[in-house]
Amino acid sequence: MASNQKSADMAPEIREPSSSVPLTSDFGAKSTNHDIWLSASTGERKGPALLEDNFGREKIMKFDHERIPERVVHARGAGAFGTFKLYESAADVTSAGVLTDTSRTTPVFVRFSTVLGSRGSADTVRDVRGFAVKFYTEEGNWDIVGNDIPVFFIQDAMKFPDVIHAGKPEPDKEVPQAQSAHNNFWDFQFLHTEATHMFMWAMSDRGIPRSYRMMQGFGVNTYTLTKNDGGERHFVKFHFTPTLGVHSLVWDEALKLAGQDPDFHRKDLYTAIDMGVYPTWKFGIQICPESRQDEFDFDILDATKVWPEELLPVRYIGELQLNKNVDEYFTQTEQAAFCTAHVVPGIGFSDDPLLQGRNFSYFDTQLSRLGVNWQELPVNRPVCPVMNNHRDGQLQHKITRGSINYWPNRKSVIPPAKPEEGGYLDYPEKVVAMKQRLHSVKFSEHFSQAQLFWNSMSEIEKSHIIAALGFELDHCDDPVVYERMVTRLCDISLELAQAVAEKAGSPTPTKTANENHGLTAKGLSQLDFTPEAMGLPATIASRMIAIIIGDGFNFAEYEAVKAALSAAGAFVFTIGPKRQPVKSSTGQSVAPDHHFEGMRSTMFDSLYIPGGEHVASLMKEGRVIHWVREAFGHCKAIGATGEGVALVKMACEIEGMTFSAGASGEVVDSYGVVTAAGIGTPAGITEGLRMVKGAKTFLEAYAFNISQHRNFKRELDGLTSMVAY
Numbered sequence: 001m002a003s004n005q006k007s008a009d010m011a012p013e014i015r016e017p018s019s020s021v022p023l024t025s026d027f028g029a030k031s032t033n034h035d036i037w038l039s040a041s042t043g044e045r046k047g048p049a050l051l052e053d054n055f056g057r058e059k060i061m062k063f064d065h066e067r068i069p070e071r072v073v074h075a076r077g078a079g080a081f082g083t084f085k086l087y088e089s090a091a092d093v094t095s096a097g098v099l100t101d102t103s104r105t106t107p108v109f110v111r112f113s114t115v116l117g118s119r120g121s122a123d124t125v126r127d128v129r130g131f132a133v134k135f136y137t138e139e140g141n142w143d144i145v146g147n148d149i150p151v152f153f154i155q156d157a158m159k160f161p162d163v164i165h166a167g168k169p170e171p172d173k174e175v176p177q178a179q180s181a182h183n184n185f186w187d188f189q190f191l192h193t194e195a196t197h198m199f200m201w202a203m204s205d206r207g208i209p210r211s212y213r214m215m216q217g218f219g220v221n222t223y224t225l226t227k228n229d230g231g232e233r234h235f236v237k238f239h240f241t242p243t244l245g246v247h248s249l250v251w252d253e254a255l256k257l258a259g260q261d262p263d264f265h266r267k268d269l270y271t272a273i274d275m276g277v278y279p280t281w282k283f284g285i286q287i288c289p290e291s292r293q294d295e296f297d298f299d300i301l302d303a304t305k306v307w308p309e310e311l312l313p314v315r316y317i318g319e320l321q322l323n324k325n326v327d328e329y330f331t332q333t334e335q336a337a338f339c340t341a342h343v344v345p346g347i348g349f350s351d352d353p354l355l356q357g358r359n360f361s362y363f364d365t366q367l368s369r370l371g372v373n374w375q376e377l378p379v380n381r382p383v384c385p386v387m388n389n390h391r392d393g394q395l396q397h398k399i400t401r402g403s404i405n406y407w408p409n410r411k412s413v414i415p416p417a418k419p420e421e422g423g424y425l426d427y428p429e430k431v432v433a434m435k436q437r438l439h440s441v442k443f444s445e446h447f448s449q450a451q452l453f454w455n456s457m458s459e460i461e462k463s464h465i466i467a468a469l470g471f472e473l474d475h476c477d478d479p480v481v482y483e484r485m486v487t488r489l490c491d492i493s494l495e496l497a498q499a500v501a502e503k504a505g506s507p508t509p510t511k512t513a514n515e516n517h518g519l520t521a522k523g524l525s526q527l528d529f530t531p532e533a534m535g536l537p538a539t540i541a542s543r544m545i546a547i548i549i550g551d552g553f554n555f556a557e558y559e560a561v562k563a564a565l566s567a568a569g570a571f572v573f574t575i576g577p578k579r580q581p582v583k584s585s586t587g588q589s590v591a592p593d594h595h596f597e598g599m600r601s602t603m604f605d606s607l608y609i610p611g612g613e614h615v616a617s618l619m620k621e622g623r624v625i626h627w628v629r630e631a632f633g634h635c636k637a638i639g640a641t642g643e644g645v646a647l648v649k650m651a652c653e654i655e656g657m658t659f660s661a662g663a664s665g666e667v668v669d670s671y672g673v674v675t676a677a678g679i680g681t682p683a684g685i686t687e688g689l690r691m692v693k694g695a696k697t698f699l700e701a702y703a704f705n706i707s708q709h710r711n712f713k714r715e716l717d718g719l720t721s722m723v724a725y
C-alpha cells in the first residue's frame with residue numbers, strides 16, 4: 001500500500017523483531033535467559049524457585065492478562081486497511097469533505113464479522129455479516145458500522161439485548177455455538193413480528209457469503225446529510241457494492257467448511273490482498289429530501305425496511321478499496337472500535353430509534369472492552385489533531401502541556417471552533433412532541449417488505465430459502481416453535497409456508513390472513529449484482545482453482561491451463577496424491593501444493609483435470625472421485641481435457657449430462673462441466689481467455705463458467721441431488 005496519513009500515523013508504533021534485537025524486559029533491561037526460572041539450585045539438585053526473578057514474574061504476569069473481553073456481538077472478525085476515493089462530489093447535499101472533495105484519498109480500516117459466534121467460532125456459519133468502515137478523514141473519524149444485509153431484526157435499540165440473547169447459545173447448556181438453528185431464536189422471530197423481513201434475508205444466500213470480498217455492505221440505519229450554508233436536510237442510506245459481484249457459498253459447503261477450514265473467510269481476505277487482487281466496492285448513497293419523508297407507505301426511519309431503488313435510486317459516487325493487511329491482529333483488528341456516533345461535519349443522525357440507541361451502546365461497551373482511552377489506540381485514533389479538556393483515565397497516552405484543563409478560561413485556551421472554521425453544526429430540527437414510549441404508526445406494518453423480498457427472489461434463491469428454513473426448524477425440537485413459525489411464513493407466502501411445513505413437520509397450512517401483494521423490487525436478489533448485471537466485465541480474478549494430477553499426467557495441458565488461468569488473475573493450486581514431486585508422462589516433475597487429504601473441494605471454486613495416464617489410477621481413488629462429485633454437487637465449474645474427461649464422466653455421469661468424446665477435440669459445456677476429450681496439445685487450449693457465453697475453445701468455455709460462480713441450473717434441474725457428495 002502506498003503510504004497514506006494513517007499508515008504514517010501508525011508507523012512510530014510498529015516494532016520490528018529481528019535476530020539483532022536482543023530480548024529485554026518490559027522496562028528495557030536485557031535478559032540473558034527466558035527459559036529457566038531463577039531458583040536456589042546446585043549442579044546436582046534443582047532447588048525451589050525464587051520470587052525474586054523479575055524476568056520470570058513479568059513473563060508469567062503479562063501472559064496471565066493477555067485476554068480482554070471479546071465483543072459482546074460480532075466477536076469473530078477480520079480486518080484490513082485501504083482507501084476511499086470519491087469520483088463524484090455530493091456537494092449538492094452535504095458539506096462533508098470526505099463526500100465532496102474528489103481530490104482526496106481518505107485512509108480507511110474495515111472489519112468484517114459474524115454476529116452470533118464467539119471469537120473462536122467458524123467463519124462460514126449462517127449469520128449476518130458485519131461490515132464496519134472507519135474513514136480517517138481530515139475532519140475526524142467517520143464510522144459506518146454496517147452489515148451485509150440492509151435491514152435489521154428490530155426497530156428500537158431497546159430490543160437489542162433480547163434479539164441477541166435469543167440468537168446466542170441458550171443459557172442453560174450454552175449451545176448451539178454461532179447458529180440461529182435453535183428454539184430460542186425462532187421463538188423470538190415468531191413473537192417479534194418486526195423481525196420477519198430480516199430473517200428472510202438471513203435465511204437467503206446472503207447469510208452464507210462466498211467471501212467478505214463478494215458481499216454488499218449497508219449502513220442500515222438512516223443518517224442525514226447537511227450543508228453548512230443551510231438548505232434542506234437530506235436523509236441518507238449508505239451502500240457498498242463489490243465489483244467482484246455478490247456471491248454465496250452453498251449450504252452443504254458452508255457446513256463442511258466450518259469444520260474443514262474455520263478461517264476460510266479470514267484467509268480469503270488476507271490472501272487476496274497479499275496477492276494484490278484488492279477487494280473493491282462501489283460506494284453509493286440513497287437520498288431522501290426531508291420534504292419527501294412522509295411520502296412512502298413505510299417510515300424512512302424504520303430500520304426493518306429498505307428504501308426500494310425504484311422509489312429512491314442509489315447514486316454511486318465513490319470507491320472503497322482494501323489494499324493492506326494488518327501487521328498484527330490483536331492491536332489492529334481486535335482493538336479496533338467502531339461507533340455509530342462518530343460522524344463528521346456534514347453528516348448527522350436521524351431520529352431512527354435503533355440508531356439513537358446504538359450511538360450510546362458502542363461507546364459504552366468499548367469502555368469495558370478496551371478502557372476509557374480506547375480512542376487513543378493506534379488503529380482508532382484520528383489522523384487529524386485531537387485537542388480538548390478530557391483528561392486522565394487508565395492508560396492515558398497523550399501528554400498535554402499547560403495549567404488549564406477547563407473552559408471558559410482566562411487565556412482562551414482550546415476555544416470551541418466556529419462552523420466556518422470547520423466546527424460541527426447541529427442541524428436545528430424542530431421537535432414538537434409528547435414524552436412517551438411510542439413509534440410512528442407506519443412502524444407497525446411488518447410483512448409487506450418480507451413479501452417484497454420473497455417475490456423478488458429468483459427460483460434458485462427461493463429454493464435455498466426453503467431449504468434454509470427447513471434446516472433451521474429441523475433443529476428446533478419444541479413443536480410450539482416450529483409449528484408457529486410455519487404460520488408466520490404464511491404472512492409472507494403460502495407457497496413458502498407449505499414447502500417449509502413439509503420439512504419442518506408442521507401441519508400444512510391452506511390459507512393465509514395476509515395475502516401476498518405480488519410486488520417485486522430490484523436490488524434485492526443477489527443476481528442483480530453479478531458483474532455482468534452491473535455492467536462490469538466477467539472475471540476469474542482471485543478465484544481458487546484446483547488442478548488435480550497424479551503420476552503420468554499430461555504436462556503440456558497442465559502447464560497451458562495453469563498459465564492461462566493464472567494470467568487471468570485466478571489463484572491456481574496443484575493437488576496430487578502427495579506433496580512430494582509427481583512425474584508427468586513426459587518426465588517433468590511437479591511438486592503439488594497440497595495432497596488430496598490435506599485440502600477438500602470445498603476450498604476451491606473450480607476443478608480441472610488434465611489428460612494423461614494418471615487418470616487410470618485417479619479413477620481408483622475414492623477421495624479423488626469424491627472431490628469431483630462434491631464440486632459437481634456444489635454447482636462449481638469443472639474442466640477436463642484428454643483422458644481427464646473419463647474421470648469426470650465416471651464421477652458424474654447421470655441422466656442429462658453430456659461429455660466430450662472422440663479425438664475430434666470438440667468442446668462440450670454441459671451444465672458448467674466443460675470437457676474436451678480430443679485436446680491433447682497446448683495449441684488447442686491457449687487461444688486466450690474471452691469470457692463470454694457460448695465460447696468455443698476449452699479455456700474460454702471453462703473460464704466463462706468459473707466467472708459465473710456457480711451453475712445453478714444443475715441444481716434446479718435436479719442433477720446435483722442425484723450425486724452422492
Ligand code: HEM
Binds near residue numbers: 072074132145157303
Ligand atoms: C442497524 C443495526 C446494527 C448494525 C448494522 C450493527 C452492526 C455492528 C457491527 C458491524 C459491529 C462490529 C463492529 C466491529 O467490527 O468491531 C457491531 C458491534 C456491536 N454492536 Fe451493533 N449493529 C446494529 C445494531 C446494534 C444495536 C441496536 C446495538 C445496541 C443497542 C448494537 C450494539 C453493538 C455492540 C455492543 C457491539 C460490540 C462493539 C465492540 O465491542 O466494539 N448494535 N455492530
